[in-house]
Amino acid sequence: AIQMTQSPSSLSASVGDRVIITCRASQGIRNDLGWYQQKPGKAPRLLIYAASSLHTGVPSRFSGSGSGTDFTLTISSLQPEDFATYYCLQDYDYPRTFGRGTKVEIK
Amino acid sequence: EVQVVESGGGLVQPGGSLRLSCAASGFTSSSYWMTWVRQAPGKGLEWVANINQDGTEKHFLDSVKGRFTISRDNAKNSLYLQMNSLRAEDTAVYFCARDQDIVVVTAHHDAFDVWGPGTMVTVSS
Numbered sequence: 001a002i003q004m005t006q007s008p009s010s011l012s013a014s015v016g017d018r019v020i021i022t023c024r025a026s027q028g029i030r031n032d033l034g035w036y037q038q039k040p041g042k043a044p045r046l047l048i049y050a051a052s053s054l055h056t057g058v059p060s061r062f063s064g065s066g067s068g069t070d071f072t073l074t075i076s077s078l079q080p081e082d083f084a085t086y087y088c089l090q091d092y093d094y095p096r097t098f099g100r101g102t103k104v105e106i107k
Numbered sequence: 108e109v110q111v112v113e114s115g116g117g118l119v120q121p122g123g124s125l126r127l128s129c130a131a132s133g134f135t136s137s138s139y140w141m142t143w144v145r146q147a148p149g150k151g152l153e154w155v156a157n158i159n160q161d162g163t164e165k166h167f168l169d170s171v172k173g174r175f176t177i178s179r180d181n182a183k184n185s186l187y188l189q190m191n192s193l194r195a196e197d198t199a200v201y202f203c204a205r206d207q208d209i210v211v212v213t214a215h216h217d218a219f220d221v222w223g224p225g226t227m228v229t230v231s232s
Binding site for chain 1: 167
């Protein structure tokens with residue numbers, strides 16, 4: 001199975017900060033990657049698909065980039081509602097695999 | 108309102124069986140791939156299985172192959188996960204999700220855009 005290595009596992013940031021989360025695949029996955037946000041006790045929410053396409057209704061401060069093995073999720077100006085855990089997910093091959101998550105906490 | 112809602116979770120002994128259901132409303136589920144994702148307590152997300160629109164193509168996580176079955180009843184707008192030979196490590200919240208299967212140029216991309224609130228499965232004696 002393709003391994004997805006996310007970093008960092010957690011970070012502390014302030015409102016207004018620029019936040020970058022990275023995800024590395026154990027093999028090339030083209031741009032077959034999505035990003036999801038999850039808040040405690042809630043279902044995940046789709047942010048990005050195809051590595052860089054913003055899902056409908058997702059604020060433009062979220063952006064994704066990358067191709068092959070290295071990907072990033074950027075939050076350009078962190079807002080209070082963005083404190084959550086973020087996961088990458090590869091959809092290049094089966095079984096689909098998630099990264100272990102990045103918890104974004106308030107500094 | 109477009110939504111999916113899971114049901115059928117509960118407490119089951121190791122080696123037991125459970126059938127989860129996912130009821131879709133506000134959209135025609137027969138037009139979409141559907142997926143199960145789980146999350147063990149305090150842990151990350153884990154993809155479990157998916158099924159295509161007419162039920163002819165299915166994929167599973169290696170650790171559930173031969174134990175879990177995924178199916179759907181499009182007439183009832185419903186998705187199912189039959190779980191047999193349950194183990195303690197299957198304990199998790201199970202989420203059902205709609206897969207938009209978005210085509211960008213010629214490539215298909217998963218996009219789990221509608222999720223249910225989840226149903227808890229606890230495997231314990």
